[in-house]
Amino acid sequence: MDYERYLNETGIGRKPSPIRSQHAKLVCLEPEDDAIYLTGGLPNHSTFPAVKATFQLRDGSSIELDHKATKDALQYDATPGFKELLNWIYELQRQVHNPPTYNNNKHPGEMKCIMTNGAQHGLSLVMGNLVCKDDICLMESPAYAGAISVLNHLKPKMIPIDTDKHGIIPSELRKVLSRWNPSTIQQPGKDGPKLLYCVPTCGNPTGASLTLERKKEIYELAREYKFLIIEDDPYFYLRSKPYVPSFLSMDTDGLVLRMDSVSKVVSAGIRIGVLTGPAPLIDTFTCNIETSVQHTSGLSQQFLLALLKKWGYEGFFANADKMASFYEKRKYECLEAARNHLQDVAEWDEPAGGMFLWIKLKVKDAHPVVEKLIQEKNVFVAPGWYFTLDSKPCPYIRVAFSNTTYENMNKAFESLAQVIQKYKSENE
Amino acid sequence: MNYTRFLNRLSLARKPSPIRILTAILNESSAEMISMAGGMPNTQTFPIMEASFKLRDGTVLELDQNIMNKGLQYAPTPGLPDLVTWIEGLQSRVHNPPTYNDKSHPGKMECLVTCGSQDGLCKAFEALVSEGDNVLLEHPTYSGTLAIVGPMAANLIPVNSDSQGLDPSHLRKTLSRWSPSDFSRSGSGAPKILYCIPNGGNPTGTSLNLERKKEIYKIAQEYDLLILEDDPYFYIQFTKPYIPSLLSMDVDGRVLRFDSMSKLLSSGVKCGKEIISWMRIGVLTGPKPIVDRVNLHMQCSVMHASGLSKVFLIKLFEHWGHDGFLEHAEKTATFYETKRDLCLKSAEKHLKGLAEWSVPTGGMFLWLKLNVKDTKKMIEVKARANNVLFVPGSAFMIDQSQPCSHIRASYSTATPEEMDLAFKRLADLIREEVKESD
Numbered sequence: 087m088d089y090e091r092y093l094n095e096t097g098i099g100r101k102p103s104p105i106r107s108q109h110a111k112l113v114c115l116e117p118e119d120d121a122i123y124l125t126g127g128l129p130n131h132s133t134f135p136a137v138k139a140t141f142q143l144r145d146g147s148s149i150e151l152d153h154k155a156t157k158d159a160l161q162y163d164a165t166p167g168f169k170e171l172l173n174w175i176y177e178l179q180r181q182v183h184n185p186p187t188y189n190n191n192k193h194p195g196e197m198k199c200i201m202t203n204g205a206q207h208g209l210s211l212v213m214g215n216l217v218c219k220d221d222i223c224l225m226e227s228p229a230y231a232g233a234i235s236v237l238n239h240l241k242p243k244m245i246p247i248d249t250d251k252h253g254i255i256p257s258e259l260r261k262v263l264s265r266w267n268p269s270t271i272q273q274p275g276k277d278g279p280k281l282l283y284c285v286p287t288c289g290n291p292t293g294a295s296l297t298l299e300r301k302k303e304i305y306e307l308a309r310e311y312k313f314l315i316i317e318d319d320p321y322f323y324l325r326s327k328p329y330v331p332s333f334l335s336m337d338t339d340g341l342v343l344r345m346d347s348v349s350k351v352v353s354a355g356i357r358i359g360v361l362t363g364p365a366p367l368i369d370t371f372t373c374n375i376e377t378s379v380q381h382t383s384g385l386s387q388q389f390l391l392a393l394l395k396k397w398g399y400e401g402f403f404a405n406a407d408k409m410a411s412f413y414e415k416r417k418y419e420c421l422e423a424a425r426n427h428l429q430d431v432a433e434w435d436e437p438a439g440g441m442f443l444w445i446k447l448k449v450k451d452a453h454p455v456v457e458k459l460i461q462e463k464n465v466f467v468a469p470g471w472y473f474t475l476d477s478k479p480c481p482y483i484r485v486a487f488s489n490t491t492y493e494n495m496n497k498a499f500e501s502l503a504q505v506i507q508k509y510k511s512e513n514e
Numbered sequence: 515m516n517y518t519r520f521l522n523r524l525s526l527a528r529k530p531s532p533i534r535i536l537t538a539i540l541n542e543s544s545a546e547m548i549s550m551a552g553g554m555p556n557t558q559t560f561p562i563m564e565a566s567f568k569l570r571d572g573t574v575l576e577l578d579q580n581i582m583n584k585g586l587q588y589a590p591t592p593g594l595p596d597l598v599t600w601i602e603g604l605q606s607r608v609h610n611p612p613t614y615n616d617k618s619h620p621g622k623m624e625c626l627v628t629c630g631s632q633d634g635l636c637k638a639f640e641a642l643v644s645e646g647d648n649v650l651l652e653h654p655t656y657s658g659t660l661a662i663v664g665p666m667a668a669n670l671i672p673v674n675s676d677s678q679g680l681d682p683s684h685l686r687k688t689l690s691r692w693s694p695s696d697f698s699r700s701g702s703g704a705p706k707i708l709y710c711i712p713n714g715g716n717p718t719g720t721s722l723n724l725e726r727k728k729e730i731y732k733i734a735q736e737y738d739l740l741i742l743e744d745d746p747y748f749y750i751q752f753t754k755p756y757i758p759s760l761l762s763m764d765v766d767g768r769v770l771r772f773d774s775m776s777k778l779l780s781s782g783v784k785c786g787k788e789i790i791s792w793m794r795i796g797v798l799t800g801p802k803p804i805v806d807r808v809n810l811h812m813q814c815s816v817m818h819a820s821g822l823s824k825v826f827l828i829k830l831f832e833h834w835g836h837d838g839f840l841e842h843a844e845k846t847a848t849f850y851e852t853k854r855d856l857c858l859k860s861a862e863k864h865l866k867g868l869a870e871w872s873v874p875t876g877g878m879f880l881w882l883k884l885n886v887k888d889t890k891k892m893i894e895v896k897a898r899a900n901n902v903l904f905v906p907g908s909a910f911m912i913d914q915s916q917p918c919s920h921i922r923a924s925y926s927t928a929t930p931e932e933m934d935l936a937f938k939r940l941a942d943l944i945r946e947e948v949k950e951s952d
Contacts (some may be wrong), residue, residue: 239529380630408559
């Protein structure tokens with residue numbers, strides 16, 4: 087695999103910072119006890135005002151972080167993430183996905199993980215270092231609004247790939263790809279698509295999940311046409327077990343960049359995500375982290391590490407399961423509320439899980455309806471055009487059921503039905 | 515000021531994400547409002563409820579469920595409102611910028627909480643620099659900045675510094691290559707930004723005095739430059755009162771200022787090879803039209819800095835007040851001043867006649883010029899073998915392939931005994947090197 091082919095000029099130009107690389111060369115040998123380093127400009131600990139942090143958990147137990155824990159967490163290179171936390175994550179990826187490139191140093195795309203400042207940060211590292219103006223990016227359609235906004239200013243050509251209630255439709259993807267010849271696609275000037283972006287589990291905004299068969303078919307197309315799969319999978323753990331195998335799990339060729347998030351299973355505010363993929367690309371992203379955020383918040387990482395150690399893998403999965411049931415209950419409440427009020431004015435598919443219901447209103451354009459809903463009823467939902475690649479009229483809306491009570495869902499949908507009826511009588 | 519002139523194609527093309535706009539509307543709406551718009555996880559699913567932090571002085575800060583939920587949930591990009599207000603108050607008190615709270619000023623001062631000051635710096639450069647641009651950098655300069663601008667394929671122009679920091683006369687001389695009319699003409703190649711570290715310079719340890727700052731600001735006005743004031747060592751100045759910042763004299767709204775919380779509040783932990791600071795919280799202060807661009811970049815990348823770090827800081831800052839913060843800053847400066855003195859004592863003792871240096875007026879670094887032609891190999895091979903390490907000066911140069919006689923020594927974490935032994939070992943190495951080249 088020639089990974090440089092996928093990088094843009096900025097990505098290719100990234101080099102490890104001189105201080106870091108010099109020190110890596112020197113210090114990684116075997117630091118001796120009496121060695122004295124007057125090198126890094128690190129602040130002295132004794133000026134730090136806090137000495138101990140205690141976190142009270144919901145289950146009544148608690149976690150303590152003291153200065154020794156900080157020191158222990160930082161024995162190695164911090165840019166990719168605290169070593170112990172990263173080790174925990176590598177093992178998690180092995181247990182859950184067991185990628186063919188895991189621990190395979192003969193593979194040019196050996197699997198590597200780094201900690202990012204949230205999964206969205208991972209997505210922005212990927213797009214910022216890969217995509218050039220006019221590059222072809224295949225996007226599941228509709229697509230997560232945050233992915234569109236990460237790409238928009240880079241000005242690639244985004245080609246929408248249609249989806250249904252099981253996500254991307256492989257035959258649609260094949261149809262789009264048929265304009266290229268796979269045998270010449272890697273020749274200069276014949277640049278085929280560079281990547282395919284999708285949210286494979288409980289998609290945002292649609293709530294749809296790809297089946298294993300579809301994933302296999304899409305992965306085969308990626309191999310044939312040599313494009314990367316950007317597997318943005320923040321809702322992976324919000325589906326109950328058994329999990330549908332990920333693209334990463336079938337990645338024999340090192341074509342998958344996967345974003346995992348702890349936002350939904352631990353906390354969104356601590357800003358921790360994991361970016362997993364082939365080493366040559368991950369190393370480029372690491373250089374970019376080093377020149378920008380340097381590493382994700384140590385307090386967040388330490389807290390997460392302490393929590394994961396306390397939980398163990400079993401505890402982690404048990405917690406994820408609890409989250410999945412929590413949101414599943416909400417989903418059924420939301421579907422019930424929708425049936426109560428929206429049967430005549432809208433249609434929808436049952437989401438596989440996650441946080442969203444994607445509703446098609448029986449109007450041409452949902453946007454004016456949403457505006458009236460906000461102005462007249464004080465109810466906020468997201469209009470569907472946020473998630474489309476063109477700004478054409480879109481009859482869909484996205485509603486999040488993650489944070490609303492059953493009572494409020496009913497109120498919201500009752501209001502929505504009234505606004506649609508009134509709008510239709512006035513306009514259609 | 516025409517801010518559009520300074521922004522590159524990429525940055526100008528950034529648009530606010532529609533969902534984030536909705537979040538802003540949402541924040542202003544009434545309590546009866548029902549939102550099913552955002553994709554917020556439910557805070558009831560987060561495993562933590564409360565936290566407490568024990569401070570060095572014995573005080574315990576309690577973070578109740580209400581504030582913890584703010585830290586654990588998605589939050590506004592510029593920072594939690596309480597934290598931003600506190601920081602704006604601090605900027606007003608310490609710098610009193612002419613653009614503070616001046617709504618009619620096109621460059622009204624705005625603060626943005628970033629994931630460490632380096633992230634603010636990186637995103638600012640990414641918004642301002644285009645391929646082929648001429649960029650003015652104080653030289654020698656912070657290696658982290660070189661790593662940021664390196665991949666941008668810009669033309670980096672060094673502006674010399676001496677024992678008092680960036681030299682205004684050399685700045686003027688450098689700019690004289692262009693005619694004044696070039697500076698308003700796009701495509702002329704005239705530089706648009708100047709980067710400098712005004713206090714405790716990294717690697718030089720030097721600081722700009724007030725006269726030089728005034729002169730530099732005047733030149734920036736003449737040539738319509740934006741100044742990137744990277745000032746992580748502002749609170750580690752060894753002379754009091756603080757020398758007024760470039761931000762404090764910014765009548766036009768042309769200063770982007772980067773403050774770091776790491777040096778003051780974050781526990782740096784020695785791990786052999788790099789700077790680790792715990793919180794990853796920095797502050798970008800500057801004219802709203804530019805700060806907003808960095809904000810847009812954050813929205814679609816990091817989203818916001820760690821909520822845990824932020825809620826801890828809010829509690830700590832509320833506990834301290836601005837007075838307590840400034841007191842802590844003063845204590846921190848005194849701590850480093852003592853370290854500097856010990857470092858200088860050891861240097862006097864071992865390196866007289868073998869090296870030259872000027873006294874650092876702030877920060878954490880001593881910049882030494884050794885009596886050798888190039889320090890790179892000497893440090894990387896021989897010093898390593900002798901169990902002592904410094905950073906070779908070439909790491910701070912735009913052209914790192916040229917021989918360089920300097921090294922940077924950091925006195926922040928080494929003990930007096932370690933510094934003494936380190937300089938003794940260095941002295942032996944220099945003597946050996948001198949002998950070999952004779």
